[in-house]
Amino acid sequence: MALKANNDNFDAVMTLSDTSKSDLNWWITRTHTTFNQVSHSSPSVTIYSDASLSGWGGVMNDVSTGGLFSEEEQTNHINYLEILACFFTLRTFCPSLRNCHIKAMIDNTTAISYSNNLGGRTISCNRLTRNLWL
Numbered sequence: 129m130a131l132k133a134n135n136d137n138f139d140a141v142m143t144l145s146d147t148s149k150s151d152l153n154w155w156i157t158r159t160h161t162t163f164n165q166v167s168h169s170s171p172s173v174t175i176y177s178d179a180s181l182s183g184w185g186g187v188m189n190d191v192s193t194g195g196l197f198s199e200e201e202q203t204n205h206i207n208y209l210e211i212l213a214c215f216f217t218l219r220t221f222c223p224s225l226r227n228c229h230i231k232a233m234i235d236n237t238t239a240i241s242y243s244n245n246l247g248g249r250t251i252s253c254n255r256l257t258r259n260l261w262l
Contacts, residue, residue: 129251130142130143130144147255147258151258169229170229171229171230171231172225172228172229172230173188173221173222173225173228173229173230173231174188174230174231174232174233175187175188175214175217175218175221175222175230175231175232175233176188176217176233177210177213177214177216177217177232177233177234178210178213178234178235179197179206179209179210179212179213179236180209181197181202181206181209182196182197182202183195183196183197184197184209184212184213184216184217185213186213186214186216186217186220186221187217188217188221188222191221193216193217193220193221195216197209197212204252205250205253206236207236207238207239207242207250207253208250208252208253208256210234210235210236210238210239211234211239211242211243211253211256211257211260212256213234214232214234214239214243214260215256215259215260217232218230218232218260238253242254242257243257243260246258246261
């Protein structure tokens with residue numbers, strides 16, 4: 129956003145948000161010890177999620193969950209809602225899982241891209257994807 133505001137001038141002075149600074153600090157302090165791929169083994173768990181403009185659903189091991197989006201949530205783009213459906217499904221079925229490989233089956237290519245790339249360009253989707261990974 130800062131680059132766009134500065135007409136793509138990479139030499140312009142830009143201010144980073146506190147979240148950006150925190151993320152950069154995380155990478156700076158950990159990259160020297162990082163050596164594993166994000167996905168390096170067979171998944172321990174596979175979840176399925178889907179969204180519509182009004183609600184979401186999720187499945188794990190033939191057990192279903194789901195619900196309606198709030199009026200505020202419904203104002204978001206379908207890409208955001210698909211990521212949110214995955215997030216809700218993870219919160220429902222996997223709240224205590226740590227340090228394991230969870231495969232998320234999502235039928236929205238943008239949501240898949242955000243998840244695989246740990247974020248993207250749209251601020252709301254990027255923020256939600258960050259929370260999903262955290």
